[in-house]
Amino acid sequence: MDIIFSHNAKRIGADVREELPVAADAKPARFHMSTRHFRRRALALVAAGWLGGCISQPAGTDEAPKTLSFEPAAVERGAQLAAIGNCIVCHTAPGGQPYAGGRALKTPFGIIHGTNITPDPETGIGRWSEGAFARAMRQGVDRDGRHLYPAFPYDHYTKLTDEDVRALYAFVMTREPVSAGRPANQLSFPFNIRSLIGLWKRLYFEPGAFVPDSGQNAEWNRGAYLVQGLGHCGACHTPRNVLGAEKNDLYLAGGEAEGWHAPALTGASPAPEPWTTDYLFRYLRGGLTDRHDAPAGPMASVVHNLAAVPEQDVRAIAVYVAAQMDPPTPERRSLRAEAGAPTRTEGGDSTLQAGATIYAGACGACHDNGRIAPYSGDALQLTYSTSVNLPTPSNFIHIVLDGVMPRDGEPGPWMPGFRGALTDGQLAALTLYARSRFGSGPPWRDVEGEVRKARTSGATGGG
């Protein structure tokens, strides 16, 4: 895909807000277990909840003072931290006021709505003292003492320093107060019983501040603090168990977000070109390289928000993540060598033939012409694409359906969507062909099913 720097050509200005694909009717994809198995686990949880006596925490008695004042430096730092935490995404409804909540978050357990974290006293957190705010961040308990659903990643925020919690408090309490109630959560039984979160916490939640690794340097530790804590990268990039807790033994080994696959950030990274600190830094800064996909899907807003973050913090994140990737194994090095020398798939069955024709007419002009940046159309050669090497075709399909678009008025990678042009069968053929020609894994299964799922969950497309 390529970059349009809007110097002269302009799109008709829409005030486009971030709207990630969320569909009420799409089935959650993360858990591939049988319903019976799932029910049995759920019932066990209920029983254990009763026996375990999961009790809420005492209500916070202290109320925020009527007037609060903050150092401008703390507010500014809080803004940067909120950008690292990507807070605005979950706490803002599509087209809604920033941080006023209401965004529907689809989980395997039902829909949870992001809360209003503006300082409105009635519907927001205007009455929350700093202590109540800190307790919510670190222990997942609201001001009234009720457990918070771990969709709010306090399992990560628990690692925050006092100073950072204070800065975040200063930031949110100086936002414009917005009176906005939120829709009721739609969680299935027994997940709608809030007190059961207490048991979940006992099983999976490990409170405690970040502990630096004395064997690593300051930059690595800074990155670790940001990635494990506020950045909550593992919330998407670490697979979750049946009760929605991150599997610690598979830290950053690849997870899921909003119907997209969040690729492994470990030695299992599927990127044909091994990531390095420099590549990661450029990626996280929104820059394109000719060796990796552009940020898309839920990651696009992460990168968008990181633009407001000091360079040294982004570099620290890159240093730490690169260290998780390990040096490339011989297999990965050979993957890279293969990527450098694409092989053409000739012949094959009729589906692959159909896919090859679609690729030639729809994709090749940008992705397969060897044009050199920054000439318009210098899109990624798909031999270097991570999306064709993932365990599922979901990312590839989402990108072909809806393209990749920068926010209105901002420069960024741009690819047209093909939602209106391709039928499910045609898109499936293209997907299978791309996997077969450019990917390294076995053919994807149930590609048409994945296409249908993506089509019902996506946003409006360009084409």
Next chain:
Amino acid sequence: MVRLNVNGREHQVDVDPATPLLYVLRDHLQLNGAKYGCGLGQCGACTVLVEGRPIFSCVVPVSVLEGPRIRTLEGLGTIANPGPVQRAFIEEQAAQCGFCIPGMIVRAHALLERNPEPSPAQIREYMRHNLCRCGTHMRIVRAVARAAAAMKTRAAKDASR
């Protein structure tokens, strides 16, 4: 041989099935309404409708278009008898150089077929995929709103007959 249904007419063209539709429209069917702008599916000058949905014809191979109904600018009206969207674009003098206008009209038509009363924000959101270099965006937005009003009036008249 590729079979295409364009503006209600069946065509058979002898082209490589990977050929993007735009080239077939212009070079084989002499339908020159859709324009070649960027050839990369980025500017929208080549927009046509497939089953009522806008597509960038410069990046859609004809192999996937055997069957669905394709509608181009020429299918929305004639010089003697312009369609309501075309008429509104003329009345608002929405064209400066005019190169993007065919794509704009076609995309606007798709919007109004789906949503006869779009809000200004919805017009901007829907039209954002098409580029104009001259800066006539405000006139284009007004033309789309005017077309919506005209189509509503006509629909009301038709209903009261």
